Amino acid sequence: PKPLAGRIALVTGAASGIGKAIATRLATEGACVVIADLDLATAQNAAAEIGTADVAIGVQANVTDEVQVQASVDAALLAFGGLDLVVNNAGLSLSKSLLETTVADWDLQHNVMAKGSFLVSRAAARVLIDQKLGGDIIYISSKNSVFAGPNNIAYSATKADQAHQVRLLAAELGEHGVKVNGINPDGVVRGSGIFAGGWGAKRAAVYGVDEDDLGKYYAQRTLLKREVLPENVANAVFVLCTNDLSHTTGLHIPVDAGVAAA
Numbered sequence: 001p002k003p004l005a006g007r008i009a010l011v012t013g014a015a016s017g018i019g020k021a022i023a024t025r026l027a028t029e030g031a032c033v034v035i036a037d038l039d040l041a042t043a044q045n046a047a048a049e050i051g052t053a054d055v056a057i058g059v060q061a062n063v064t065d066e067v068q069v070q071a072s073v074d075a076a077l078l079a080f081g082g083l084d085l086v087v088n089n090a091g092l093s094l095s096k097s098l099l100e101t102t103v104a105d106w107d108l109q110h111n112v113m114a115k116g117s118f119l120v121s122r123a124a125a126r127v128l129i130d131q132k133l134g135g136d137i138i139y140i141s142s143k144n145s146v147f148a149g150p151n152n153i154a155y156s157a158t159k160a161d162q163a164h165q166v167r168l169l170a171a172e173l174g175e176h177g178v179k180v181n182g183i184n185p186d187g188v189v190r191g192s193g194i195f196a197g198g199w200g201a202k203r204a205a206v207y208g209v210d211e212d213d214l215g216k217y218y219a220q221r222t223l224l225k226r227e228v229l230p231e232n233v234a235n236a237v238f239v240l241c242t243n244d245l246s247h248t249t250g251l252h253i254p255v256d257a258g259v260a261a262a
């Protein structure tokens, strides 16, 4: 059987970019996946690209909305009969300096990523604890949760919040057999809606490079001199939830092709 046969996954923000690559990989490895995103049609289209309705379904869920989050968990139970694996991937980035950041900017970043992940993890944990089958909760945090960069305060602060949710939930849910781990990507330019939607132009300006060369710029500053792709992040998610890593919780895996020490 495939490594994730019989597992049921919920991936937030999975209609695009890293989330879509994660949902695709999990389905390839045998899992059934619920793709939750802001727009129903986009989520359903992403699901249809991955497989038939017995493998992947798309649902509308804004992760800041408690009722919609609960509905996405309920959709997994209704369509596939359970829930084993949850990926907190939904996110956005405004890429603003301290002086540019408005209260509304701060609240939006924190609502989507800090509060949104909390709501998803809480709704999922209720099911995971009740099922008594263990499970995985994975946060797509960021290199920015650890390393400081310019013009990124609200985004980076909320990514650090997510990183601490990983440690806190690993401690709290361990006795239920639920592993909680994080992944810290960096520089996933290709395929990323965040980069295409303005963040790329802003980062290019910060680094003084042409936006078209941003992928190459990120690659040359890594230790491995490699561009990071959505599939590289998806690989890390897959590895974390295989039985081979059954004794690993509270970990953050960098998927950034290597960061120089200084």
Ligand code: NAD
Residues within 6 Å of the ligand: 012, 013, 014, 015, 016, 017, 018, 019, 036, 037, 038, 061, 062, 063, 064, 088, 089, 090, 091, 092, 093, 112, 116, 140, 141, 142, 143, 184, 185, 186, 187, 188, 189, 191, 192, 193, 194, 195
């Ligand atoms: P993306 O824009 O392609 O994907 C983000 C998805 O989240 C989109 O489909 C969007 O519609 C969805 N989303 C946004 N707000 C939402 C909400 N309130 N409720 C539900 N869904 C919502 O961008 P991506 O680069 O694939 O980013 C995915 C995750 O990876 C984000 O959390 C991002 O912070 C993180 N990340 C990305 C990079 C990178 O280099 N691209 C680096 C580190 C971390």
